[in-house]
Amino acid sequence: MFAKLVRTGFLIAAVGIAGCTNSSVSDFAPQHANKQLPEKILASMRAKSMNRNAPIMARVFKEENAVEIWKQKTNGRYDIIATYQICKWSGKLGPKYTEGDRQAPEGFYTVRPSQMNPKSSYHLAFNIGFPNAYDRANGRTGANLMVHGACSSSGCYSMTDPQIEEIYAFGRDAFQGGQTEFQIQAFPFRMTAANMARYRNDPNYEFWKMLKVGYDNFEITKVPPKVDVCEKRYVFNQVAPAGSTFNPTGACPASTQPDSLKVAYSEYQSKYDAAFASAMNGGTPAPKPTIAGIKEASIVSDWTRKRARGERVPLDPPSLNSDGSVSVSSRMGRIDSPAGRKMAALDAEKAAKEKAEREKAEAVAAAKAAKEAAKAQAVADADARKKAAEAPVQTATIPAEAALPAETQTAQSEPGTAAKLKKRLLGMFGG
Structure with missing residues (x-):
């Protein structure tokens, strides 16, 4: 046969x-x-x-x-x-x-x-x-x-x-x-x-x-x-x-x-x-990873195109999980190629431009905030002056005991000298 x-x-x-x-x-x-x-x-x-x-x-x-x-x-x-x-x-x-x-x-x-x-x-x-x-x-x-x-x-x-x-x-x-x-x-x-x-x-x-x-x-x-x-x-x-x-x-x-x-x-x-x-x-070794059809192939293909353009992508290709989720490596990078170096330069230029624009916006915002703060302070100072000008004049009232000479107040505060003081005062005014 x-x-x-x-x-x-x-x-x-x-x-x-x-x-x-x-x-x-x-x-x-x-x-x-x-x-x-x-x-x-x-x-x-x-x-x-x-x-x-x-x-x-x-x-x-x-x-x-x-x-x-x-x-x-x-x-x-x-x-x-x-x-x-x-x-x-x-x-x-x-x-x-x-x-x-x-x-x-x-x-x-x-x-x-x-x-x-x-x-x-x-x-x-x-x-x-x-x-x-x-x-x-x-x-x-x-x-x-x-x-x-x-x-x-x-x-x-x-x-x-x-x-x-x-x-x-x-x-x-x-x-x-x-x-x-x-x-x-x-x-x-x-x-x-x-x-x-x-x-x-x-x-x-x-x-x-x-x-x-x-x-x-x-x-x-x-x-x-x-x-x-x-x-x-x-x-x-x-x-x-x-x-x-x-x-x-x-x-x-x-x-x-x-x-x-x-x-x-x-x-x-x-x-x-x-x-x-x-x-x-019978017992057999566990299966190895396999591609999950055209859906996973398309995900990897998109990653490949970005990588070929020199974009910064996960270093390892993405993987489609059995539950439909996608696993992506946290390690990022780009290929060392003319396209990668060109993309890196463009990214650096873009980042520098964005930083300059951000710093300019922050400076403008800070100047505006300072101007508004100064304006608010001027208004507050004007209000304070106005209130001070409109406030009534206060007349001081002196207590009777405060009008006496200091030595008199002192004598009054001491009981042993009261008679002497009275006699002196009567002498002064013909009493």
Whole structure:
């Protein structure tokens, strides 16, 4: 059955074998773009019955931070030849929705010679082909999504420079051998029953179930699946009737699938269902953060636009919580770029202008307050003078005892001298 399955895979595989033009093979820069694969890998190829220039395929797993390179053997099946740890990818688990959401894509993509960039500012790079037919049919936007070096990512899969040199060499050699395009399968995680059970309540689960069909087809056949899009969804290894085509936004044609593949898939699915049911009851690691659809993608995209303009924004992208609230980092800053420096200068100029205007307003207000206070004080002083002028003259009344000489008052205050005083007074007035 497997031999027949392999023959079927050859008929429906998306990887075409044809001659490249001279320019597509020779337009590679010198040095690191032409670096050869290490002898250790070449020896592994020989051990696995692989030709050096045989076709390749790549698989990417976000959660496991892994890029796998698979290469075709002489029997037509593919086998893994190298695995690399992703240095950095941005965003969360889940697909890319819109330009600026910083999501690394998930799905089935195609790389052709024209997408290889030996002169990349990120050492070496190749464009994975986002958006593909599925992305366009679902209104997803973005551009320049790469696998590249330099270990820096804003929506790409970034590797170290030595890693990208080897990955690039695999693609270059395959194109030189006649492969016209190679497939990249990008997944959120290895699509095992345990992992699918972990994420069964995630908003991206239905999308991941769709990707899993392609994942399973490759696991069964070890041949890259034929990928089409109809009714805005992926379909795998389907053969349309003569004269019919797969329209990404139209109805799917009444397609068929080889019987051998259907039988193998049914057996595979039965084992998967049992494993999934078992995983539902077992303890598993907690799910990783995932993007909450187009709403969160739009929030992050808006943050990205402000950041690109050089505005002062939270240093980390905002995140949409399950209750609909948005988490924003308290750490603020702006990127160090011409736009950022220009925006900083404009902000400083604006702040200085606002400060000058504020100080001027405060001075005017202070002068006005002082003038009003002086006016109020003048009115108060005038009122005081008026009241003083209108007040009646008071005549002092002197008590009788106060009119007497001081010595008399003193004598009166002393009982022993009263008789002497009386006699003296009588003498003075002839008494």
